[in-house]
Amino acid sequence: MNSSSRRLTAPFFLRPDVVGISRELLGKCLFTRINHCAVTGGIIVETEAYAGPQDRASHAYNNRFSKRTEVMYRRGPVAYVYLCYGLHWLFNIITNVEGVPHAVLIRAIQPVKGTKLMLERRGKSRLDCRLTSGPALLSQALGICGRHSGTSLLGHEIWLEEGINVPPGMICSSPRIGVSYAGQDARLPWRFYVRGNSWVSRAALKK
């Protein structure tokens, strides 16, 4: 099977069930090819769903709209990349049709391709779980930053492919990380990860 036939296409992302999409993204591959450099990427092992205007943890809660969140209202799949705590870029996949601001935060990947370039971008010499185990870490490793917010995920810079099958019994869920401000919604079990996978993020392991 060649690369193009393994790519995830629009129908996967246009469905209304963002929590289901978030779960199904486990085992898929996320790749980037930034500035015509080598392809980098790996298998998604941890995600979180953000379910639009009704979700207090979402940047689009109550249809909040700003220069930053404008991208969330676009037709999927596009990247929503924003700066957290003033220095970390976090990468999300925007799903659903235009006007519905659903998002999946990619929290951790298991490196598969372009490890050398990812180590360079992270300023590391040794391969360990700190390369891509965390939303800010994987963005840095993949070369994703603010300028990619709004980039289509059907193009040649950032895209997704079929990966490995993760059996339902290997999928765990838990509350989302770092959303304590979200009231009752902070308790929703909308974080998904692969059981026992050593590339799941550090913050998440404490839970």
Added chain:
DNA sequence: CAGCAGATTGACT
């Protein structure tokens, strides 16, 4: 090992 301060920008939850 745990705990915590610091980094630093955009939105106001």
Added chain:
DNA sequence: GTCAATCTGCTGC
């Protein structure tokens, strides 16, 4: 002014 979908490096046990 305050806090945020985070991570690092330092302190002290």
